[in-house]
Amino acid sequence: MPYGSDITEGGEYREIAFALSNPSSASSLYTLNDYAYDVAINGLPFFLMNSDQNPYRRVTAKYRKDQFDQTREAGEQSLTGWWFRSQSSFHLGQGIKYFEPAQDESLRFQYTESKGCNVWTKGQVTLLNTTLRASSSVNTNLKLLGAYQASTSTNAAIFIDGPDLKKLTMSNDTPTVTTYTLVTSPHTLDFKSLTSDGTRYFAADNARIHRGNIFGTTSDGHLYDLSGPVTTVVLRYAKQRLLAGVDRNLYELNSNNATTPGGSSLPSSLYTHPNPSWIWTTIAEGPSAFYVGGYADASSSIYKITLDVTTPNALGFPELNTPTVVVDLPEGEIVQGFDVYLGTYAVICTNYGVRIAVVGTDGDLSYGPLLFSGDCKGVTFDDKFAYVTTLVDGESGLVRIDLSTSVTSGSLVFPYAWDVYAAGETAVPLTTDFLGVSDRVLFTVPGDGVWITSNNTKLSTGYLQTGYIRYNTLEDKIFKFITPRVDTTDGAFEVQSIGETGAEYAIGGYAQGAAVTELGVPYPTGTHQYLGFKFTLNRSSTDSSKGPLFTGYQLKSLPAVLRQRLIQYPLACYDHESDSLNNEVGYDGRAFDRLEQLEGVENIGDTVRVQDFRTGESFIGLIEEMDFRNVTPTDKRFSGFGGVLTVVIRTV
Numbered sequence: 201m202p203y204g205s206d207i208t209e210g211g212e213y214r215e216i217a218f219a220l221s222n223p224s225s226a227s228s229l230y231t232l233n234d235y236a237y238d239v240a241i242n243g244l245p246f247f248l249m250n251s252d253q254n255p256y257r258r259v260t261a262k263y264r265k266d267q268f269d270q271t272r273e274a275g276e277q278s279l280t281g282w283w284f285r286s287q288s289s290f291h292l293g294q295g296i297k298y299f300e301p302a303q304d305e306s307l308r309f310q311y312t313e314s315k316g317c318n319v320w321t322k323g324q325v326t327l328l329n330t331t332l333r334a335s336s337s338v339n340t341n342l343k344l345l346g347a348y349q350a351s352t353s354t355n356a357a358i359f360i361d362g363p364d365l366k367k368l369t370m371s372n373d374t375p376t377v378t379t380y381t382l383v384t385s386p387h388t389l390d391f392k393s394l395t396s397d398g399t400r401y402f403a404a405d406n407a408r409i410h411r412g413n414i415f416g417t418t419s420d421g422h423l424y425d426l427s428g429p430v431t432t433v434v435l436r437y438a439k440q441r442l443l444a445g446v447d448r449n450l451y452e453l454n455s456n457n458a459t460t461p462g463g464s465s466l467p468s469s470l471y472t473h474p475n476p477s478w479i480w481t482t483i484a485e486g487p488s489a490f491y492v493g494g495y496a497d498a499s500s501s502i503y504k505i506t507l508d509v510t511t512p513n514a515l516g517f518p519e520l521n522t523p524t525v526v527v528d529l530p531e532g533e534i535v536q537g538f539d540v541y542l543g544t545y546a547v548i549c550t551n552y553g554v555r556i557a558v559v560g561t562d563g564d565l566s567y568g569p570l571l572f573s574g575d576c577k578g579v580t581f582d583d584k585f586a587y588v589t590t591l592v593d594g595e596s597g598l599v600r601i602d603l604s605t606s607v608t609s610g611s612l613v614f615p616y617a618w619d620v621y622a623a624g625e626t627a628v629p630l631t632t633d634f635l636g637v638s639d640r641v642l643f644t645v646p647g648d649g650v651w652i653t654s655n656n657t658k659l660s661t662g663y664l665q666t667g668y669i670r671y672n673t674l675e676d677k678i679f680k681f682i683t684p685r686v687d688t689t690d691g692a693f694e695v696q697s698i699g700e701t702g703a704e705y706a707i708g709g710y711a712q713g714a715a716v717t718e719l720g721v722p723y724p725t726g727t728h729q730y731l732g733f734k735f736t737l738n739r740s741s742t743d744s745s746k747g748p749l750f751t752g753y754q755l756k757s758l759p760a761v762l763r764q765r766l767i768q769y770p771l772a773c774y775d776h777e778s779d780s781l782n783n784e785v786g787y788d789g790r791a792f793d794r795l796e797q798l799e800g801v802e803n804i805g806d807t808v809r810v811q812d813f814r815t816g817e818s819f820i821g822l823i824e825e826m827d828f829r830n831v832t833p834t835d836k837r838f839s840g841f842g843g844v845l846t847v848v849i850r851t852v
Contacts, residue, residue, distance in 0.1 A: 228809040236779040239769055240811040241823075241847065242801050244794060246771040247779065248814075249835070254770035254844050261764035261850055283677070283759065285669050287311075288685075288752040290319040292607055293615030295572060298730070299667030306607050307667070312732065315593050315618050316662025320585075320602065327658040327691075327737050327747035331620050334368055334375040334642070335650040337361050342644035344633040345394045345401060348414060355636020358401060358414055359650055360391035365403055365412075368642075370635060372655050380412065383421050383461075395435040395442075397455060402442060404433040408463050409444065409453070421459030424466055431479065438485035441517060443492075445480025448473040450492060452513070452520060470505075471523050481536055487543035489563030492523060493535035500534045502527035502548070504563045526565045527557070537578045537589075545603050547586050549576035554588050554601070556612045568612025571601065578631040582639065587619065589629035589643055596629050596645045597621025622651045656745045663736045665698065669755060670730035676760040679721045679731050682707075684753045688714050690740040691748035698732035699724040712741055712748075727760040765851045766824060767810075774833060775840030782837075791842035795828055798847070802826055810849055821849040 230240035237245035250256050285299070292309035301308040311319075318326050339362035350356040356369045358380075364387070365380040389405035396402065396414060402423065403410045409424040426433070426446060434445040442455040449469040457464055473480075473494070480494040490505040503523035511519040529535060529550060537549030546557040546565055554576050557567035576599075578589040584604035591597065600619040607613045622629075622645055629643040635652060642652045671677065679697070686693045693716075694709035705723035710716055721731070733753070740746040773794055776786035801808055802823040811818045825848040833839060 230811060232813060235783055235785055236781060236813075238812070238814055239771070240809075240813070241769075241798065241849075242808040244797060246769070246773070246794075246845075247777055247837075249770050249772040249838075249844055251770070251834075254846060255768070256770060257766075257768040259766045259768075261766050282680075282756045283671050284754060284756060285671065286752060286754040287666070289323045290314075290325055290664065291322045291602075291615065292605075293319065293602065293617045295616065296667040299669050299732075300672055302672050304608070310607070310615075310667065312665045312667050313593075313618065314662070314664040315621075316659040317617075317664050317737065319617050319664070320600070323751055325664055325735075325737070325750040327662045327739060328620055329654045330657050330659045331622055331651045331653050332373060332375075333622070333649045334370065334652045335359075335361070335366065335377045337649045338647060339390065340646040341390050341392060342630060342646055342650060343391075343394055344631045344642055344644055344650070345396050345414070347634045347636050347642075348396070348398070349636045350415065355638045355640075357633060357635055357642055358394070358396075359631075359644060360394050360403060362390050363387045363405075365391065365394075365401070365410075367414075368635070368650060368652075370640070370652065370655070373657070375652070382410065382412075392433045393435040395437045397437045397440075397442075400455075402435050402437060402455065404435050404444070406430050406433065409433075409435070411455070411459060422461065422463035423455075423457055423459050424453060425463035427465065432481070434480050434483055436483035436485070438483070438490060441490075443470075443483050443490065445483060445492060445494065448476065448478040448480070448494075450480065450523070470520055481534075482538040484539045484546075486540045486546070486559050486563060488561065490520070491526075491538060491540070491546070491565075493527075493538050493548075495534045498532045498534075500529045500550070501525050502529075502535060502538060502565065504565075506563055526563070527567060536576065539579050539581070541581050541586060541603050547579045547588065547601070547603075549579055549588055551575050554590075554599070554616075556601075556603070556614055558612065566612075571614060571616050572599065574599075575628045577628055578643075580632045580634065580641075582634055582641070587632050587641055589632050591626070591628055592618040592621035594626060595621045595623060596625035596627055596643070596648070596651070598629070598632060598641065598643055620653050622648070625651075658739045658744060658747045660739045661736060662747075663734055664750070665734045666732050666753075668698075668700075668730040668732045669757075671757065674729055676727035676729060678727055678758045678760045679755065680758060681718050681756040682721055682733060682753060683718045684716060684735060685751040686710070686716055686735075687749040687751075688712055688716065689748075690743065690746035692738040692741075693748050693750070694736040694738070695719055696734040696736070697721055697723055698734055700728060700730065704734060709736075712738075721755075767821075767849045767851065769847045769849065771845040771847060772833075772838055772842070773828065773845040774838040774842030776838070778837040786840070788840060791840065795845065798823075798845070799826065807852060808849070819851055821851045824848040824850040 228242045230243045230245050238248040289309050294313045296310045345358045347357045358367045367378050369376045393404045401414045406429050408422045411423040442453040444451045450471040475496040477496040482493045484491045493502040504526045505523045506521045507518040509518045513519045533550045533552045540546045548555040553570040553573045555567045557565040574590040576590045586601040588599045598619040602615040632643040640653050688710045692712045696704045708719035737748050773791045775790045778784045807820045827846040830843040
């Protein structure tokens, strides 16, 4: 048998994505003239010699690519039938466009974006708690102090609100805001920065630095006089030192200095930046150094300040060495917030986004790429997470970053996802922190107020959007069925498909308490290179503290590639042949000449032009197989040396 038993098997051959040449020139075409030939291959004409043993055949070529499972999760690849794709966890965060786990194992746990969802527990997605405005304000300079406990049972935070210093406590979702009474009352200058040593606060406006007891109600007085209005002030209490960046100058201040009605004069500066336009924006501490960051025009840098343990200063602490640059950011990227996490990683917030840096034993920093794009101003930490202020889908909120694991081993790319947000607000929050030792996160929205997560009320809705699924090939597919894995006991669930243009199509959903069944994917209609899916979680209609539990999905698809065909031609190949009108053609040795000529074309491996004069068909194909058998002719039209030449052509 010329095909053997596997005419539809791919065998050692592979489908050709496009023609390797264009065999359509006059040299590869045959024009019928004196002889009534049946077919021609690359301009070489033949008579067909059909029989029961050697039929003319057309068979669909194999079109499903053999796939085998190399992933850790079984069942993702299909040898026959359905093509599957599934996800069972989303804990490596958002940010991908295409979901191709065969290319990168980490993609199995990533997705495009989510809003209002907690994805950080492996194997499940739930709704985040909603947020509420704890304090309203029209001031643009709203900044939080590090949270504290006012008592063993009362969590609190203090913040600056224009010219006022305020304390916030919460009873469930009911806020209480009190204003500190300052020595200079009314205080008319807007505060610019706030820090604490745990029991005392240090607050700066553009004329003085104040010190007070955070557990009391009245300020102790003015600590330092800034000797005239200044543009910017940033304070940070770290390593038992009070550091201040005042315009382009850095100071180490005596936090225990006596307060006076006018405040003491500033000491000599620790360092003055040589650029008169320089502004310090952030101060932080690491295990072996302090860090200060700032900018002038489009240039921005972070400096480290190490300790000279051999030389004590006037306060009895090791002398601070001259700052040295450890990070130069790309032109136009400005550091706006900076802090160190457990002495290991540093989070750099800029007007372009967030970068994570490794903190070296010598205090040097090595930073990675931007995790995401956006204007980011402040950062705080809780457990393994960093919370960064930015816009969440255009609304004021936070991005959460998991610093316990990198997306790719050894890289400085960490999982992140949109987190809580202030619905309807569009300004980038300035600062963020936690309410005492609780897990309730706060953030300040300039011109609006202080926002906090609800104690126990879920968001009314949230969604998660997968990456585009294309099965590692650009061939079209028929996306047929999707089965979400979701517990609807405490909330409803909706599914949408997302086409190549980004258009969304509702394809099904489940009411609260409904059984979950397989959904068809009717939209968008037709075949597609790829589709994405959006899953929407809706809060319980009976208990606002609960929502559905989403644990994954499975998608079933079929390949929709253009079918190729294997066409078998039983050709007469004799020295002497006659057509149906008894017109004789040939010579001794003609059969072998033609066989050699066709084998030469086959050896090159290029495409050939096939003409079937019986049907009028003309197409480009590949010679898949040739089988010549030297047999005695059974028809008087054929004589001499020769036989049946069976040629199998694969259409391309």
